[in-house]
Amino acid sequence: MIFRATNISKSYGSLKALSEVNLECKKGEICGLIGANGAGKSTLFKIILGLIKQDSGTIEIDSFGLKPIGGIIEKPALYEYLTAYGNLKVFSQVQGLNISTTLYKEIMVQVGLHPERKDIVKNYSLGMKQRLGLAIALLNKPDCLVLDEPFSGLDPMGIHGFHKLIKKLSSENKITILISSHIVGELAELCDTLYVLNKGRMIRSGQADELYNTSVSSFKILGRGFQKLDFFNALNPVEIQGGYLVTTNRTKISSIIKEMAIHGAEITACIPQTDLKVLFDDECL
Amino acid sequence: MIGVLKAEIYKILRQSKTLYALAAIFIIEGFVLLSAYYQGTEIIDLLLANLKDSFEFKGNLLNGNLIIYMILNSLWFHIPLILMIVVSGFLTSEYKDRTVEAVLLQPVNKITFIGSKYIVSIIFTVLVVILLAITTFLISYMIFGKGDLVVYLDGLNFYPSNEAFWRLCCAFMVGTVSMLFFSVVSLTFAVFFKDATKTWIVSAIFLVCTNLLLKIDFNNSFWNSFFYSKLIDSWQYYFYYEIPYQTIYLNIAVLIFYCLIISGIGVIVFKRRDL
Numbered sequence: 001m002i003f004r005a006t007n008i009s010k011s012y013g014s015l016k017a018l019s020e021v022n023l024e025c026k027k028g029e030i031c032g033l034i035g036a037n038g039a040g041k042s043t044l045f046k047i048i049l050g051l052i053k054q055d056s057g058t059i060e061i062d063s064f065g066l067k068p069i070g071g072i073i074e075k076p077a078l079y080e081y082l083t084a085y086g087n088l089k090v091f092s093q094v095q096g097l098n099i100s101t102t103l104y105k106e107i108m109v110q111v112g113l114h115p116e117r118k119d120i121v122k123n124y125s126l127g128m129k130q131r132l133g134l135a136i137a138l139l140n141k142p143d144c145l146v147l148d149e150p151f152s153g154l155d156p157m158g159i160h161g162f163h164k165l166i167k168k169l170s171s172e173n174k175i176t177i178l179i180s181s182h183i184v185g186e187l188a189e190l191c192d193t194l195y196v197l198n199k200g201r202m203i204r205s206g207q208a209d210e211l212y213n214t215s216v217s218s219f220k221i222l223g224r225g226f227q228k229l230d231f232f233n234a235l236n237p238v239e240i241q242g243g244y245l246v247t248t249n250r251t252k253i254s255s256i257i258k259e260m261a262i263h264g265a266e267i268t269a270c271i272p273q274t275d276l277k278v279l280f281d282d283e284c285l
Numbered sequence: 286m287i288g289v290l291k292a293e294i295y296k297i298l299r300q301s302k303t304l305y306a307l308a309a310i311f312i313i314e315g316f317v318l319l320s321a322y323y324q325g326t327e328i329i330d331l332l333l334a335n336l337k338d339s340f341e342f343k344g345n346l347l348n349g350n351l352i353i354y355m356i357l358n359s360l361w362f363h364i365p366l367i368l369m370i371v372v373s374g375f376l377t378s379e380y381k382d383r384t385v386e387a388v389l390l391q392p393v394n395k396i397t398f399i400g401s402k403y404i405v406s407i408i409f410t411v412l413v414v415i416l417l418a419i420t421t422f423l424i425s426y427m428i429f430g431k432g433d434l435v436v437y438l439d440g441l442n443f444y445p446s447n448e449a450f451w452r453l454c455c456a457f458m459v460g461t462v463s464m465l466f467f468s469v470v471s472l473t474f475a476v477f478f479k480d481a482t483k484t485w486i487v488s489a490i491f492l493v494c495t496n497l498l499l500k501i502d503f504n505n506s507f508w509n510s511f512f513y514s515k516l517i518d519s520w521q522y523y524f525y526y527e528i529p530y531q532t533i534y535l536n537i538a539v540l541i542f543y544c545l546i547i548s549g550i551g552v553i554v555f556k557r558r559d560l
Contacts, residue, residue: 049390052559067392077383082299093292094398095391136387 001062002027002176003048003069003144008057010043017043018200020057025144025176025193030166032191032208033180036280040200041180045073045148048178063143067095071146075153076133080122084113084132087121091136099139111135112165127158134165144176145169151186163190184274188212198280215279216272218247221257223267232260245273289393289401297375297409306371310417313363317356318424321347348432349425350449356421357453360460360520361496368413368464369471369488372406376472377481386560399555403472403548410468411461418457436524444524452523460520462537466513467492469544473551516540 004024010017018040025031035041046052048059049071061068078087085104092099108115111131121132130150137145147166151159167190169175181187187194187208194211196204204211222243226232235256237244248256250272257270297303325347376399379385388398434449436442444452471488478484498514509515519536522529 046560051386051389071390073383073386073390075383077387079296079299079384080382081301082296086295086299090292090295091388091391093288093295094388094393096288133387137390140392 001025003062003178004060005044005048006058006060008044008047008054008059010040010047010052010054016200018047018054021197021200021202023178023195023202023205025178027143027176028170028174029193030170030177030179030191032187032194033178033197034182034184034187034194034279035180035197036182036276039182039197039280041182041197042073042148043200044197045071045146045178045180048146049073061144065141065143067140067142069144069146070137070139070142071148072130072133072137072150073148075126076129076136078121078129078132078136081120083118083120084108084115084124084135085118087132088135088139092139095140097140107135107138110138112161125158126153127155127161130154130158130162131165138169141173142175144178147177147179149180149182151181151183159186166190184212184215184276184279188274196279204279211279212272212274213250215274215276216250217275217278218245218273219253220245220269220271220273221260221267222269222271223265225265226260229260229263229265231263232256232265243269286397286401289397290404293375293401293405294408297405300378302371302374302378306367307413307416309367310364310413311420313359314356314417314421314424317359318352318428321352321355322428325351345430345432346435347429348434348446349422349427349429350432350434350444350446350453352425352429353421353453354434354436354449354524356417356425357456357460357520360463361518362492364414364417365464365467365492366489368410368468369492370485372409372468373471373475373484373488374481375402375406375409376475377479377484380475380479381481389560395556396552399476399552403469403551406468406472407465410464414457414461414464418454422453438521438524442524442526452528456520456523459523459533459537462540463517463520466517466540466544466547469548469551473547473554476551476555510535511539513540513543516543 001024006022008018008021021040021044023031023033023044033041033044043052047054049069051073063069079090082090088099088104088107105115111134113128113131113135121129124132134147150162150166154162163186166177166179170177179187179191188211191208194204194206194208195202196211220240220243221237226237226244235246235248237246246253246256253270257267260267376385379388385398389395431446431450433446434444434452436444470491471484474484474487474491478487495514495517498512499518503509503512516536516539519533519540522533
């Protein structure tokens, strides 16, 4: 275990932001933290990163490097009047790292940014700022990265690119990554394990695919020729644009699709729909 | 610490607001010079109207030394106001852009970070006053030449040109300590308020109140001697015939002590507070 948070609690006045939260990550693993807005994700990450102090509980990091943990909290905070090089220079200097031109180019290429770009960061897109933020977080080669809502505000292309980058960092550099989002689908395909935080309490944890599957309670089936199938109509499908929404579980969906195909229906897509109520509501446990 | 200091200096040099601050100081300097150039003689004549009936004045009293003294008087309000705005901005802009979080996500001690802010603010303040002094002396002597200095301080005081020069130099040096006090206070306000506008308003109110408190007699020798507002005008003592060196040195020492206490409070609050 490279990282372990045990019984973390934090209150802001009378508001209990976190209540006895436990979380742990294995080396090289991508851990996801899902929670609705206001669940306490950023508070937990700020505690892990040492920006705020917990009222009780402990954080253990099994790393002895100069910088055991790096991170980005919400949108990347950069010196917008400086260039990418200027930002990397400032953030390197504060941690006693001398950034050479070679190191600068290496880091920029690693995060998918063009090292030759000379304009100030203010002109960068949000996706590019996220990548530069990640480059800063990677300075001094931390063993663990904490990324709070890194997809927030990114377009689909940006999200896809950032996914690939995180996967690459995890597989090639063996960096443990702890990542949060309120969008379940984003994390489910990226993470090895998932934690679900609701109203300051960790209500679920487990393998990402298993947890994701338990939250899938319906499927969006797209295609043609479904209406004439009696067995399909018996499932009480809800018509949506280009197809139907069928409420069932994962074990039954494959037989339903098989049956539909046998009866000549043309299926172009079957998309699992997560039920956030199942995932976020601890009363459903 | 050295790395953090280097980074702070690099940031200040790259920020446009540093240039705006320097430009503002030179604009004030320029206005004083212009008004002196066009209206100075009239003001001097008005000031010396009664004396001219009884005494004969030789030479030009509207000279470089008088202009330098006039610019020196911007240490009352204009220069500290600009310094307080700029210095507090060193921290409030980091809160606004959340770069303070980003820096503290790196292996940087909170005390090192805020300590370097105070050190850089002190360096910046000293450099601004030195720059103001050098440009003031150069431009004033170039345009208006040298001459005897006439100062109205509990009556008219006249100083020969050479004596005026070192009195003005000493006044700038002691004035620097007063400017340091205001810079340190504004940075501590920034620690407390985080927001730029709130910090500026509080700093401006503090400056105005300080100037008002300076004139108030507390009817108590201790408060009249050691309350902070009574210490910020020590540079004016260089324009009395008998310079009270003991008082000046004591005032400087107490003011530096205040600076240390105030910056210490800022460091402790910054360390204890969550970001």
